Amino acid sequence: MSRSWSARMGKIALTSTAFVLILTLVSTGCTPAPPPKPVERMLRVTAANVPKIDPAIGSDGAAAMGQLNLYDTLVFPNPDGSVRQHLATKWDVSADGLVWEFTLRQGVKFHNGKELTAEDVAFSMDRLLKVGRGWAYLFKGRVNKSEAVSKYVVRFTLTKPFGPFLSTLVRLYVMSKDDVMAHLVKPGAYDDFGDYGTAWLQANDGGSGPYKVKEVKQGEYVLVEQFKDYWNGFKSNSPTSLKIIGTTEPVTVRTLMSRRELEISDSYQSIEALKALGEIPGATVALLPAATMNDLMLNTKKPPTDCLYFRKALAYAVDYATLVQQISPGTPAPIGLVSSAIAGHNPNVEQPTYDLAKAMEYLKKSKYYGKLDKYPVELAWVAEVPDREKIALLVQASCTQLGITINVVRVPWVSLVDKCARPDTTPHGNIVSMSPDYPEAGAHMYARWHSSGAGTWLQMDWLQDKEFDAAIEDALSTIDWGQRLEKYKPLQVRLMEIQPAITLMQGLTRMAYQSNYVVWPAAEAAKNKQPVTVLMGYSMYARDIEVYPEKMPK
Amino acid sequence: MTSPSLMAHKTGPTVQRRDVLRRAWYNFSRNRLSVVGLVIVLLVVLLAVIGPYIAPYPGHAKAFVDFRNSNQRPSVRHWFGTDYIGRDILSRILFALRSALLMGVLVLAIAVPVGVVSGVVAGYLRGSLAEMVIMRVTDIFLAIPAMVLALAIASVLAPNLRNAMLAVTVMWWPWYTRLVYGLASSLRNEYFVRAAELTGASAGHIMFREILPNCLAPIMTKITLDMAWVIMIGASLSFVGLGEQPPIPSLGNMVSDGAKYMPDQWWMTVFPAIAIMLIVLPFNLLGDGIRDLFAMGEER
Structure with missing residues (x-):
């Protein structure tokens, strides 16, 4: 009796469960709910030209903008002109000012997944000096020797004391030795190093920065995307990608801006052109020191x-x-x-x-x-x-x-x-x-x-x-x-x-930007009379900028 | 002299001359567009002459800036608006008309005599060393695209109106040489030239008193048509910064400067461009009329 009752109850429970399950499946269209689609937060900017993203080749404003988003440096500039720790966690200088030692942050990964070491830093300096273009002029004749003392300590020996050496290191963009060595084209202008990776680095990067190259279209733009394993992380609304478009043509810039296909303009627009850009609903002209x-x-x-x-x-x-x-x-x-x-x-x-x-x-x-x-x-x-x-x-x-x-x-x-x-x-x-x-x-x-x-x-x-x-x-x-x-x-x-x-x-740098859906810290700071990093390109450090596509006017 | 052209009638009695002129005007005025062209040309010339006296702001054609009044739209105060540094565009156009016309007149005043004389000499002395030298030099100049040659010359020299005129003159004379050479080559075999030679007339007399007057009709037509072209080339040189230098106004430079502010400040470009059109177009129309006039004369 009790067995037959319990068996009956079991059947009822099973039938009920199956019924509820069927009802649920029917009500949800018989398919499981899709995962939420990641929001594309694109930051598009115009520049005087398409950036030369190899730090040993390009050194203008557009190049700086591209490089600082792709590569890391030992130190990072502060708005007051001093520098703070970045890849380097501490540094020492000898009493005669000739020997500088930097201790590196551990666990920093390049875009290729390998760890950044002192050998990569020394290699980056050597390559820069050997190629001799880009930012090389800052170090040429001043840096005599670069060497990895240990896995995480790099040493630079100078030819003569140079006080601002630390400040100039904001332009030593560190790249992966492995990446460069794997892409040498031989024969090249640099003996055993062939072309020193210059051909490959035109359209690729060997960095550890917050963004990595996705696409380089010569004469048109450079598109970079977030590097998910970036050691310093991102803000929740940091751009997922950054597109640097090489044009300053006023009508093009205005058209892109009014169609919300451009978030920040270049700084080469005339006062009259900027006035027109500022009149686009939601756009503001930022005045950066x-x-x-x-x-x-x-x-x-x-x-x-x-x-x-x-x-x-x-x-x-x-x-x-x-x-x-x-x-x-x-x-x-x-x-x-x-x-x-x-x-x-x-x-x-x-x-x-x-x-x-x-x-x-x-x-x-x-x-x-x-x-x-x-x-x-x-x-x-x-x-x-x-x-x-x-x-x-x-x-x-x-x-x-x-x-x-x-x-x-x-x-x-x-x-x-x-x-x-x-x-x-x-x-x-x-x-x-x-x-x-x-x-x-x-x-x-x-x-x-x-x-x-x-x-x-x-x-x-x-x-x-x-x-x-x-x-x-x-x-x-x-x-x-x-x-x-x-x-x-x-x-x-x-x-x-x-x-x-x-x-x-x-x-004074004037740039129009979409202030209704872009939060640009440099522009905000300048507006509030707070200090802003005046070093070329650094106002466009994309990791600090926030984009809210949902606020974009239809 | 047995000239078939209208010019040959200049030695007739006063009444006959008046009759010829009346007939010429009748022929010319049959083409209404040519009359319109003539009227506008006369008007432009008049404006170029009196422009500095009627310009509302003559000081704006000199070293002057007034940034408070920059980029003003056309208004009662500034009919054609103001430019990017506050200068009255109408005043600057009135001054620029002078240099545009001066360019046309002076270039042709130099290029035409040089081209015509060398053409007559080469044409009459056909087969001589003089012909070979003149025509080969002419060929060299004609082989280089005219605008390229003018740009090359003007960019080597200091950029100013004088050097721009020099550049255009250098590229312009060979066309007259080539034209007159062809005419003189055929006329040298005409009976009236042979007759002059038999009477012992000198080569100079034959070239300049017998052959040249019979070439005047096409030369005059070409001059009128070329006036428009020279002004255009001058404006082009000025457009790329190889003509008049600031603050002196020139139409090409005004168009070039204004183009940077298009489309919002359209008046900076549109009015100087219209001014160029108002010079070039009527000279073309006038040239057509003069060509018709001489053609009728020849037919007659």
Whole structure:
């Protein structure tokens, strides 16, 4: 009896369970629920060109943007110009400043899955110096030897003390030795190393950075995607992929932006184009501080700009207020010849103001006064940057009132680089912008006025002053950060006295971005007057940026 | 002289000359478009002459900036708007008309005599060393695309209006040499030339008093048509920065500068472009009319 009852109850339970199961399957369409689809958070940006992603080849703004997302560095720049730990967890320098040892973070993986070791770091430095392009100039002649002391300790021996060595390491992008060695093309320009992997690294990466190469379309774009095993992780809304598109063509940029196919524009758009971009619903124009200086370089080896008084007259004939209020609104006014956004800037220098009476005073002291018509000044502006013509015409209008003839000349960048190889072919005045390689006043002054760089576009003023050379070398060899910064200051005073150039404006990077669905920390910080890393490319560290596609306007 | 062309009638009595002119005007005015062309050409020339006096802001054609008034749309104050540094576009166009016309006139004033003289000499002295030298040099110049040659010359020299004119002149004379050479080569066998030779006329007399007057009709037509082309080439050189330099306005440069601000600030490009069209098109129409005029004269 009890058995038959229990058997009956079992049948009922089984039937009920089967019924419920069938009902559930029917109600859910007889298929199990699919896993949630990962949200594609794409960050698309335009740049002056398609980035050269090999750190031993490319060193411009677009290249920096690509490389810093693909590779890691030993140290990472802070907004105040100092550096913090990144791949290196600690470092030591010998008393004479010649030997630097870095202890590496353990467990960092390359995109190929292998662990990053000291041997890879030493290899990356050797390769950079051997290939000799890209960021090599920062280390060439300074780094004598790179060696792996142990698996996680790397040592660099310098040829002479170089204080900012640590700062320059933000440009030593570490790559996997195995990756490069597996892709050598022989024979090549580098003996046993064949092509040193340069062909392979054009469209691939050997890094450990937060993103890895997905696709490189030459002449069009570089597409990179998240590296899931990145040692430092991601924010929950960090972009899943980053696409760097090589165009600055205003109509294309505007079209992409208004179709929500571009999140952040390049920084080469004219004020008028940016205004139009800012009018796109949901788009905002971000104003980011930059270490760039827009200079009017004066050829000190050619009359009439070889005369100090003539140069001083020009400095007082520039309408600085119109520059920073009308031509480039929001740009900081210059204080000296070094950016106030970088460490070691001296705010206590004599900064010329727009004062035509004072300009005339200086002009009268010039040996060319009274025969100005015989000495027209050729003022060159780079044809690829239309806003600079406005500056040239402003200077021309002021100088005309002083009786100085200014011939404004539009010169393509390539021609200008050719012209500045010799003092006699370098125009009298050249409107050019320049960004220091590491955020220190010494970087700017060494590149701009140390005689070793004469004949390059960075030195169209042809200063070639031995006293200045010795003083900047002395400052750069000072290891102590504070002492070094102090040594930069009198040099800036000296520069303002001899006026080899006129700073027209400090740098300000303008980029439009989709502020309604992109959270861009650099833009937010700049908006809230907080410090921003001014090092070229670092505002585009994609890992820090957040994208919310669900907020994108339909 | 047995010239068949209209020019040959200039020695007639006053009444006859007036009659010829009336007939010429009748022939010319039958083509309405040519009359329109003539009227516009006269208007453009007038504007070029009085432009600096009627320009609302003459100072804007010199070294001048007013960033507060930059990028202003066309308005009562600035009929054609202002450019990217606040200069009145109408005023700058009125000044630029001068350099455009000056370019056309001066280039042709140099290129035509050089080309015509060398063409007549080479044509009349056919088979001589002079012909060979003149025509081979002409061939060399004609072998190089005209615009490429002008760009090459202008880019080697300092960029300014004078050098742009020089560049265009260098590329322009061979066309006249080639044209006149062909005409002179055929005319040298005409009876009136033979007659002049038999009467002991000098080579100079035959070339410039007998042959040249009979070549004038096609030369005049070509000059009128070329005026438009020279202005176009000048504007092209100026467009790439090889003509007038800032702050002096030139139409090509204004179009080039304005193009950077298209489509929002369209007025910076559109008005100078219309100005170029208003010069080039009527000269073409006028050229057509003059060609018809001479053709009728020859038929008659």
